[in-house]
Amino acid sequence: MAKVITLGETMVCFSPDSAAPLRYVSSFHPRIAGAESNLAVGLAKLGHEVLWISRLGEDEFGHYVQNMIRSEGVDTRAVRFDEANPTGIMFKETSRGETAVYYYRKHSAASAMEPEDLDESLFEEAEILHITGITPVLSESCRRTVERAVELAKRHGVRISFDPNIRRKLWGDRDYAPMLRDFCRESQILLMGLDEAKVLYGGESPEEIFAAVYGDGAVQLAVLKDGGNGAWASDGKQILYLEPWPCRPVDPIGAGDAFNAAFLAGVLEGCDLQTCGRMGAVAGAMATETDGDTEGYPDRRKLQRILENREQIYR
Numbered sequence: 001m002a003k004v005i006t007l008g009e010t011m012v013c014f015s016p017d018s019a020a021p022l023r024y025v026s027s028f029h030p031r032i033a034g035a036e037s038n039l040a041v042g043l044a045k046l047g048h049e050v051l052w053i054s055r056l057g058e059d060e061f062g063h064y065v066q067n068m069i070r071s072e073g074v075d076t077r078a079v080r081f082d083e084a085n086p087t088g089i090m091f092k093e094t095s096r097g098e099t100a101v102y103y104y105r106k107h108s109a110a111s112a113m114e115p116e117d118l119d120e121s122l123f124e125e126a127e128i129l130h131i132t133g134i135t136p137v138l139s140e141s142c143r144r145t146v147e148r149a150v151e152l153a154k155r156h157g158v159r160i161s162f163d164p165n166i167r168r169k170l171w172g173d174r175d176y177a178p179m180l181r182d183f184c185r186e187s188q189i190l191l192m193g194l195d196e197a198k199v200l201y202g203g204e205s206p207e208e209i210f211a212a213v214y215g216d217g218a219v220q221l222a223v224l225k226d227g228g229n230g231a232w233a234s235d236g237k238q239i240l241y242l243e244p245w246p247c248r249p250v251d252p253i254g255a256g257d258a259f260n261a262a263f264l265a266g267v268l269e270g271c272d273l274q275t276c277g278r279m280g281a282v283a284g285a286m287a288t289e290t291d292g293d294t295e296g297y298p299d300r301r302k303l304q305r306i307l308e309n310r311e312q313i314y315r
């Protein structure tokens with residue numbers, strides 16, 4: 001039985017073969033993209049049992065997504081295939097040094113997820129439920145599904161880990177901050193971007209934000225991630241600054257999920273806060289070195305080598 005459960009949408013992501021506005025791009029290569037399955041892949045690569053729950057279209061893209069995730073060792077037994085709705089897709093655009101994303105996911109199979117998709121028995125032996133602020137924004141039924149997952153986690157003593165993953169393109173005119181703040185309150189582990197934490201909690205400095213986080217809700221561990229500037233981690237008693245790991249970035253998308261996966265791996269392994277943070281920082285940095293979300297994620301051997309300061313021999 002999987003120790004970590006996560007749920008959310010994964011799309012086929014088409015990455016352009018050249019850096020230009022999309023109208024000038026003539027070829028793309030497919031990958032997959034989804035914050036929660038990224039986290040699942042990150043944990044599986046580090047040797048942890050992890051289950052990813054979703055709906056995929058009963059179409060070629062749906063089977064491609066499942067094959068990709070399953071091939072990394074993630075348990076996909078709870079994925080449902082939907083005859084009525086397609087697998088979502090997205091495109092990346094690299095232009096003027098920035099990566100933009102375009103979603104084609106409205107009425108996708110995953111956005112039709114229902115609370116009934118969750119089998120309660122899966123929660124009986126789990127240790128962590130990881131959710132994000134992407135899924136509850138996809139549709140009303142997705143919001144209810146995430147709420148049900150939270151309810152089942154609480155009933156079975158499963159710790160809840162939450163990353164708000166604010167996606168303004170999905171918010172439209174609505175302000176989802178109050179809803180995401182409610183999920184923060186329910187969580188024991190909070191993994192946020194520094195900019196997201198400012199939106200949800202106000203405050204400017206990590207100290208101010210952690211004070212607000214620990215004054216409100218069930219949080220026991222919190223992390224503020226700030227890309228190339230490093231991150232801060234706190235257990236409510238101490239605040240640690242985590243140095244960024246030196247890397248040669250190509251594409252930052254997926255780095256936050258890699259950080260989360262390796263941080264949670266440390267939590268599952270009973271590591272101290274400093275070690276969990278260091279694991280997260282290394283994995284996050286490595287994730288930026290490839291253009292796909294998860295291809296750069298470290299496996300156990302690679303992460304161990306880096307943590308022990310041992311050089312890799314290439315030739």
Ligand SMILES: O=C(O)C(=O)C[C@H](O)[C@H](O)CO
Nearest residue numbers: 033034035134253254257293
């Ligand atoms: O934006 C989303 O909804 C995704 O899940 C796509 C990407 O894989 C994700 O943003 C990376 O965290």
